[in-house]
Amino acid sequence: MVLMRTDGDTWDIVSSVGRTALGVATFRALESERPDPLITDGFARWFVEAAGDEHFTGLLADPSPLEAMPFFFPGFMGVRTRFFDEYFTAATAEGVGQAVILAAGLDARAYRLDWAPDVTVFEVDQPKVLDFKSGVLDGHGARPKVDRLPVAVDLREDWPAALEAAGFDPGRPCAWSAEGLLPYLPGAAHDALFERIDGLSAPGSRIALDGFGSATDVRRFLALRDKYFGGKSFGDIDVEALFYDDERADPAQWLTEHGWTVQRFSPVELTTGYGVEVPDLPDDLVELAQTPAYLTATK
Numbered sequence: 443m444v445l446m447r448t449d450g451d452t453w454d455i456v457s458s459v460g461r462t463a464l465g466v467a468t469f470r471a472l473e474s475e476r477p478d479p480l481i482t483d484g485f486a487r488w489f490v491e492a493a494g495d496e497h498f499t500g501l502l503a504d505p506s507p508l509e510a511m512p513f514f515f516p517g518f519m520g521v522r523t524r525f526f527d528e529y530f531t532a533a534t535a536e537g538v539g540q541a542v543i544l545a546a547g548l549d550a551r552a553y554r555l556d557w558a559p560d561v562t563v564f565e566v567d568q569p570k571v572l573d574f575k576s577g578v579l580d581g582h583g584a585r586p587k588v589d590r591l592p593v594a595v596d597l598r599e600d601w602p603a604a605l606e607a608a609g610f611d612p613g614r615p616c617a618w619s620a621e622g623l624l625p626y627l628p629g630a631a632h633d634a635l636f637e638r639i640d641g642l643s644a645p646g647s648r649i650a651l652d653g654f655g656s657a658t659d660v661r662r663f664l665a666l667r668d669k670y671f672g673g674k675s676f677g678d679i680d681v682e683a684l685f686y687d688d689e690r691a692d693p694a695q696w697l698t699e700h701g702w703t704v705q706r707f708s709p710v711e712l713t714t715g716y717g718v719e720v721p722d723l724p725d726d727l728v729e730l731a732q733t734p735a736y737l738t739a740t741k
């Protein structure tokens with residue numbers, strides 16, 4: 443596998459890892475506009491239109507290239523978004539007063555969800571990604587439904603210092619998320635992420651994750667992606683070149699060993715739980731869709 447990543451590399455919303463956030467926004471916009479969508483994200487289309495990237499605006503106009511595998515694109519993004527939506531809504535309704543969305547990308551939860559009163563949401567991502575997002579939302583006159591604090595910092599650097607400088611209080615419980623993030627981190631930054639989260643988490647804190655796994659899991663995912671999608675779901679971008687496949691801790695095991703109570707879910711379990719029928723899939727995809735890919739944990 444050829445890696446294009448370098449230590450300290452940066453990006454905007456149409457390049458490198460930033461472009462994956464735009465892809466996710468595209469899939470969320472398409473899911474929102476399907477009959478009986480699992481989520482409604484009216485902001486996602488704004489981002490895609492503002493970025494003006496031909497591949498993604500093309501998919502908004504004509505999503506038929508994705509129709510070969512609707513369970514995965516955009517339906518998969520509906521399941522994923524709904525999982526994190528429900529996690530944050532429950533955590534904050536049950537009294538957790540801080541939320542940290544790591545690698546927030548174009549996630550518009552601060553504008554979409556009905557948050558409990560007095561919750562603060564910290565959105566952590568690279569500066570140009572957050573600037574683009576705030577610019578689009580401000581340009582449309584959108585107002586967050588919660589106290590939203592963008593924290594522009596690289597997650598391979600000392601992000602806890604930036605988070606605390608923005609007002610995060612490690613003495614109070616927090617609901618953390620890392621959605622669509624983990625394979626983009628080198629193993630050392632991945633493992634440091636969990637150590638830092640644990641160090642900043644008061645008892646009662648929670649976490650939700652997806653896309654975790656070993657190098658073997660990442661390679662398996664990429665092989666299936668190439669087989670069924672020809673690697674083109676994100677257009678010219680080669681997602682494989684952005685992932686790190688070096689060794690890393692298993693988050694479920696690590697969290698359990700550090701006193702967190704962990705629950706894992708497969709895409710099939712979540713999809714069925716949301717009342718959506720799982721379509722007939724080829725055997726290798728069935729196996730993948732039944733493998734735990736989502737996790738929540740409580741400290």
Ligand SMILES: C[S@@+](CC[C@H](N)C(=O)[O-])C[C@H]1O[C@@H](n2cnc3c(N)ncnc32)[C@H](O)[C@@H]1O
Binds near residue numbers: 462545568597622626
């Ligand atoms: C696939 S997108 C997911 C965005 C968002 N969580 C969502 O699901 O819509 C990956 C995001 O991770 C962010 N990211 C990846 N590595 C990062 C790093 N080292 N520091 C800060 N952000 C990072 C990217 O900027 C991008 O917004």
